Amino acid sequence: MFLLSGNSQAVLIDTGATADPAYFPLRRTVDSLISEWLAENPRDGYRLTVVHTHGHGDHVAGDAQFDDRPDTTVVGKSLTDVVAFYGLPEWPDGAATLDLGGRVVDVLPGPGHHKAAVVFYDRYTGLLFTGDTVYRGRLYVEDWQAFRTTISRLVDFAASRPVSHVLGCHIEMTTTPGRDHMIGSTHQPHEPPPQLTVEHLRALNDMLTEVGDSPGAPPFGEIGTYPHDDFVIWRM
């Protein structure tokens, strides 16, 4: 999860995998971070918008903790909600922006892993938030053609502006190239760092181009995987 602060509002990207505030006090943590920020940058009417990289359960479970928070919008997770909130009538084409006040975040349609996935680009830090679409782990592809288009567009997007890091939402790789931790692992010693680079986007795009329209054939192995040193494409 990521919390970005602008002059008029903060944006929380994703709410994690646990609903219960007793085990996972996300609201309390976010409130305390915003209070600290407001103590240093006092102003009235500061809002919070809760957005999602996509609607899978492990990215939206904490949403309800924000239901009764004043001055807060929680964006829905369905494709209809996403298209309506950002203003993306040409989905999956087009792009939108989210203005935090002096800090603009680009919102790009990014279906493939999930049909309502989006990618966020923070112009202030150059961070590209790719959710479960690109991260250091198993890239589960639900819609092959949509995924190819999304990655190709991200490569184009990244070619014309500075990208400091490509930040996804999980780490599943080990420090051994091409090896992931076991599915369901709760202990992952010697994790590599979360961030990836534009070079990784290009490598992924090249792999998808190589596979073309036939993800059922080699280089995919029997269980539908195609590994890179720092991620694994998983055909669903």
Ligand SMILES: [Zn+2]
């Ligand atoms: Zn996901």
